[in-house]
Amino acid sequence: MLIKIEAIVREEAFEDVKTALNEIEVRGLTVYQVMGCGIQKGYNEVVRGVKVDLQMQPKIKFEIVVSSPEWEKKTIDAISKAAYTGEIGDGKIFSYEIRSAYRIRTKETGYDAIQPTNHME
Numbered sequence: 251m252l253i254k255i256e257a258i259v260r261e262e263a264f265e266d267v268k269t270a271l272n273e274i275e276v277r278g279l280t281v282y283q284v285m286g287c288g289i290q291k292g293y294n295e296v297v298r299g300v301k302v303d304l305q306m307q308p309k310i311k312f313e314i315v316v317s318s319p320e321w322e323k324k325t326i327d328a329i330s331k332a333a334y335t336g337e338i339g340d341g342k343i344f345s346y347e348i349r350s351a352y353r354i355r356t357k358e359t360g361y362d363a364i365q366p367t368n369h370m371e
């Protein structure tokens with residue numbers, strides 16, 4: 251089973267999340283600088299009676315594909331611990347099953363495509 255985890259976290263959490271993923275030996279990941287907002291619409295305080303448009307905040311998005319529900323849990327635990335402050339805006343983590351993976355160099359598919367090889371990049 252291939253599972254993709256998408257985590258949107260604070261910019262300040264970037265180093266800690268990266269370190270946490272390295273510690274559990276996650277091998278492949280993609281990181282994006284994104285803009286987004288959650289249920290506070292990007293504001294840290296809601297001004298009563300004032301209707302505000304969505305305001306986007308800069309965030310960091312990690313995408314990681316793993317090969318089992320055990321790795322999914324391990325990865326989500328590591329990210330959520332590393333990104334936690336307890337304040338509004340800590341972020342969100344989504345996961346879902348993906349249909350396929352393909353390593354272009356070796357033509358491996360599925361599980362094999364995301365396993366480490368002895369090739370050093």
Ligand SMILES: Nc1ncnc2c1ncn2[C@@H]1O[C@H](COP(=O)(O)OP(=O)(O)OP(=O)(O)O)[C@@H](O)[C@H]1O
Nearest residue numbers: 258285286287288289290309337338339340341342
């Ligand atoms: N429903 C959603 N769909 C897609 N992306 C989302 C969703 N909710 C949050 N995000 C992304 O996650 C980022 C962080 O969201 P945020 O932590 O503010 O969520 P929240 O639900 O408002 O929780 P909190 O109350 O802790 O702020 C957002 O900037 C946005 O990029």
Ligand SMILES: [Mg+2]
Nearest residue numbers: 288289290339
């Ligand atoms: Mg929010």
